[in-house]
Amino acid sequence: MREFVERQRAAREYDAFLSKKVEKARASMRAGQGRSSEEVEADFTARRAELLQKANKAGA
Numbered sequence: 001m002r003e004f005v006e007r008q009r010a011a012r013e014y015d016a017f018l019s020k021k022v023e024k025a026r027a028s029m030r031a032g033q034g035r036s037s038e039e040v041e042a043d044f045t046a047r048r049a050e051l052l053q054k055a056n057k058a059g060a
Contacts, residue, residue: 028034
């Protein structure tokens, strides 16, 4: 029974944490501080290309 109660408490705490995190993210997007998925993907595509180029130079 104690384990059940502990799991329920942990689940409630996680739900509260997640709700706060999502609301904070939504607020930053409304304030114009966020980035679109396309912007993030373009940034990481460039980073991957740079890392591959460095790896190829190091292996050559």
